[in-house]
Amino acid sequence: MTARVLIVDDIPTNVRLLEARLTAEYFEVKTASSGREALAICAQGATDIVLLDVMMPEMDGFEVCRRLKADIATSHIPVVMITALDQPSDRVKGLQAGADDFLTKPVDDVQLMARVKSLVRLKALTDELRARAQTGQEIAVEDAMRTMDAANADGGRILLVDSDARSADRIRGYLAQSHHIEVLSNPADAAMQVSGGQYELAIVSMALGEFDPLRVCSQMRTLEQTRGLPILLIAEDSDRARVVRGLDLGVNDFIMRPVERNELAARVRTQIRRHRYAAELRQTVTNTLALAVTDELTGLYNRRYFDRHLSLMLDKAREQDRDMAVMLIDMDFFKAVNDNHGHDIGDAVLKEFAQRLRRNIRGVDLACRFGGEEFVVLMPDIDYRQAEGVAERVRTAVAERGFEPSGARMLTVTCSVGVALNEHELDTPEMILKRADVALYRAKREGRNRVVFDAA
Numbered sequence: 001m002t003a004r005v006l007i008v009d010d011i012p013t014n015v016r017l018l019e020a021r022l023t024a025e026y027f028e029v030k031t032a033s034s035g036r037e038a039l040a041i042c043a044q045g046a047t048d049i050v051l052l053d054v055m056m057p058e059m060d061g062f063e064v065c066r067r068l069k070a071d072i073a074t075s076h077i078p079v080v081m082i083t084a085l086d087q088p089s090d091r092v093k094g095l096q097a098g099a100d101d102f103l104t105k106p107v108d109d110v111q112l113m114a115r116v117k118s119l120v121r122l123k124a125l126t127d128e129l130r131a132r133a134q135t136g137q138e139i140a141v142e143d144a145m146r147t148m149d150a151a152n153a154d155g156g157r158i159l160l161v162d163s164d165a166r167s168a169d170r171i172r173g174y175l176a177q178s179h180h181i182e183v184l185s186n187p188a189d190a191a192m193q194v195s196g197g198q199y200e201l202a203i204v205s206m207a208l209g210e211f212d213p214l215r216v217c218s219q220m221r222t223l224e225q226t227r228g229l230p231i232l233l234i235a236e237d238s239d240r241a242r243v244v245r246g247l248d249l250g251v252n253d254f255i256m257r258p259v260e261r262n263e264l265a266a267r268v269r270t271q272i273r274r275h276r277y278a279a280e281l282r283q284t285v286t287n288t289l290a291l292a293v294t295d296e297l298t299g300l301y302n303r304r305y306f307d308r309h310l311s312l313m314l315d316k317a318r319e320q321d322r323d324m325a326v327m328l329i330d331m332d333f334f335k336a337v338n339d340n341h342g343h344d345i346g347d348a349v350l351k352e353f354a355q356r357l358r359r360n361i362r363g364v365d366l367a368c369r370f371g372g373e374e375f376v377v378l379m380p381d382i383d384y385r386q387a388e389g390v391a392e393r394v395r396t397a398v399a400e401r402g403f404e405p406s407g408a409r410m411l412t413v414t415c416s417v418g419v420a421l422n423e424h425e426l427d428t429p430e431m432i433l434k435r436a437d438v439a440l441y442r443a444k445r446e447g448r449n450r451v452v453f454d455a456a
Helices: 012-024 035-043 061-070 088-096 109-135 141-150 165-175 187-196 213-222 237-249 261-293 303-320 334-341 343-359 384-399 429-445
Strands: 004-008 028-032 049-053 079-083 101-104 157-161 180-184 201-205 231-235 253-256 324-331 366-371 374-380 415-421 451-453
Touching (some): 028 035, 049 061, 157 165, 165 261, 187 201, 201 213, 213 231, 213 237, 231 237, 303 366, 303 374, 303 429, 324 429, 343 374, 384 451
Parallel strands (some): 079 101, 157 201, 201 231, 231 253
Antiparallel strands (some): 324 374, 366 374
8 A cells, every 4th residue: 555645844854764664665755844835735635644743843733733624625634643742631632633643752663654554544535535526526525525524523322342341341431421332242242233233433452352353353344334434442562563453454543551531532533523524425425426427227326427537537546656447347148137037127137236246346446337237347546466356256246146136036147357457658548448348358258257357
């Protein structure tokens, strides 16, 4: 995972140290020596995350953060504040200024990379939602972004997974005044519990006896109902390596023991507020676009929307030097389904196919009905190996289980898939689609029910 990181610090030695660490991990790094310079760089729109020093002349980091979060154009950029101050009150002050996280000097490499990678994933999802809003011309992006200010964090519904009764009581006591807390003492029941409740945050203790806490997190990320649920780990210093693995699994944040009440409250507020904001933004995008740009039968986006969004995302991929893939899918011998069983059965199969497609692509991928029994998926920020994995998952999900429309016998349906990546600077949407179409034709010619990649 790569991203554009802005380091803001008036001390050159600090800047060079952070720059070396991040460059070694293949991040693209920019630097600023003052708050005003940082605001100007962020306003240009080419920043994925800001590492912001607190103690600077003229304008300190708290003020820079407040200004970034108050501006609609930059409020979505994650900010990690870095300072030599180590009092809990300073961390809380930074979080209340709008910072997404807080690190203390000297910066620990593990915590630095963990925080950056976690927030970059969040930024990628936010960017995709904003881009989809931009594609639908009627959407007022500014109105959607203002929902962030309106999203409060009171009365959150929280599931606390902790097998230690005393620890659980202490954490519940810290949060119960502002939120609704349910405690689960048996981690093995976490998947069932979380899927049945409308939770807005899961807090998972790393001390679960013989039960692996990362297994709990993995199950939450696997379930359809809880893929977007924020997860906060409570860890010991000795758990740092496993915390990093948890962040790779999709954990959103962590806090170290001994847990400081105000810091926990601030981190919980941040996660719940962010979760409510994302839900509101998704709903805004969905409601505004629904009539004009979705396919009435399947509920997927339509060809009109895809054509416009592909152009936008290709420009973005080119500007950021990132990969992008297009997956073209055709249902094999679908005409026979309509001819032998009727168009009502054919429509039911198309609906079920669309549901399986949705369930087996990534959250940032865009699925559309291209026309008839042909579908297309736009996959941003993806390489060949990842694209192959998604395409095979979709193909398998269609072929491994029959389709059983109401009132009809079980039908065996397969699909052929062609995939193309943006491989040249001069690629156009039409060129990428053409290569995907050529790959799809090869898949059909070579026996169908297979995935074929086409090189430029």
